[in-house]
Amino acid sequence: MRFRLGPHVAFAAFGIFWGAWGASLPALRDAAGLTEAQLGTALLCVGAGALPAMLFTGRAVDRFGVRVAGLFLLALGAAGILLSWWARDPVSISVGMLLVGAASGASDVSANALAALGEARSGRRVITVSHGVFSSFVVVGSLGAGALRASGQEAVAVFAAAGALIGVAGATVLIRSNGRPVTAPAAVTAPSARTLARFWPFVVVGLIGALGFAAENGHQSWGAILLEDELQAGVGVASLAPATFAAAAAVTRFAVGASTRIPESVLLIVGGVVASAGAVVVAVAPGILVALCGVTLAAIGTSVLFPTLLSTALRGVADDRRGRATSAVGTTAYLGFVVGPVYVGLLAGLVGLRGAMLGIAALTVVFAVAAPAGRRLVARTAPRTLRRR
Incomplete structure (x- = not known):
């Protein structure tokens, strides 16, 4: 294939x-x-x-x-x-x-x-x-x-x-x-301290990716609830929040993936900023239409964060090491996917659901600042044994 x-x-x-x-x-x-x-x-x-x-x-x-x-x-x-x-x-x-x-x-x-x-x-x-x-x-x-x-x-x-x-x-x-x-596979043995040391830059990148995943799943899990509780939307209308998010994310990923003209550093920074702006719009939305516009912006921004970060982290990694590098990034980033909805729920209990949306905005601001540094970290410190020979 x-x-x-x-x-x-x-x-x-x-x-x-x-x-x-x-x-x-x-x-x-x-x-x-x-x-x-x-x-x-x-x-x-x-x-x-x-x-x-x-x-x-x-x-x-x-x-x-x-x-x-x-x-x-x-x-x-x-x-x-x-x-x-x-x-x-x-x-x-x-x-x-x-x-x-x-x-x-x-x-x-x-x-x-x-x-x-x-x-x-x-x-x-x-x-x-x-x-x-x-x-x-x-x-x-x-x-x-x-x-x-x-x-x-x-x-x-x-x-x-x-x-x-x-x-x-x-x-x-x-x-x-x-x-x-395509390269000869290395012997698969129990993880050692040396092995873990080789992959620690990818774990750091995964922690940054967790911020993007937390924001993404926070919107997906709580968007409909915000429309119902804060804007008195009916069940059918409230379901537009996750559907709008998924559709906007898909369109953005196809558009960005169709060309390599936009530098990845720009995607990481601008994506984080746009995602934060979308979360702020949702937080202050006076009505359903404005809230859905904010959801769309948030989806456009968050949709490029993890794929772009993963792509840059894995570039040049040898074929027989790529699985473990992917695992290091993906496993760590998945923590954000799990914790994101909990984070929003805890914030909502303290400052309300609108305030929790501002908490999501803070996550993607931190992502926009940290992602370029994480990208450089992998490029500079990932051992040569992980790179394509």
Whole structure:
């Protein structure tokens, strides 16, 4: 498979899963008989499963090649079906979410490694475009799942349909992608202090990326609630907030990924500034239309932050080390995705939801300042053993 196509197939499957997931959470909650608090606790299991899987997936990619992304996608589709069929109480849904988290984390790292390889070989912004594909297919998965649920189908039918599509995509990536790194793989041993020292610059970059992820998931998780609670929007209108965010993010990623003319340093700084401006507009919005304009600005800004940062961090990394470098960045950055909604919730409890939006703006301001420094850190301090020979 041409590597410009492989990453897009992988991210399309990933997006379908998470689109179906978001639309099916109410059905999963009801099937397991959970309260809102119990569902929130169970959802922590997704992160608990994802983080260790992300940490070790990079080593699998370096050892066996990027085709393992196909296997992890197959596991993700199967985990969704198993969860929807099996979860009937708090314990079973928590175990199922651990499995979903592990499969999702592994799929995330391996798909990004696949995109990074495609970018290294083509010289194009494959990572950014692939993330645009993801955003687009989140919308597709959400609409498809919503249509199935509206027709009276249970969650297991939704995940069976999504799993079938994900299975086709995973099998395609597994069969048609290159199976091994183009350079000889290094022996895979237990992580040592020396190994960790080699990858610490990528961990720092991941911490910066966590700021962008925290802002992104903060908007996605709380946008609809702000429209309902602060601007008295109905449920249907409030749902426009996450839909608008996803659509604007997808369009921006496709536009930026289509050309390499805009310098990456500009994307990192301007993206952070635009994201902050959008969050401020949301915070002070007097009405729904202005708030949605702010959501659009926030999406335009945040959508380029992590893909651009990841692309610059991985440029020049040797093929047999790219998986572990991707894992170091992705695992650390994922902490922001998990913590972001919690951060907004805690701030909202102290200063209100509008004030919490200003807290999101602060995150992306810090990102705009720190990202160029992180980019230079990797370029200057990443050991030569990680670079392409």
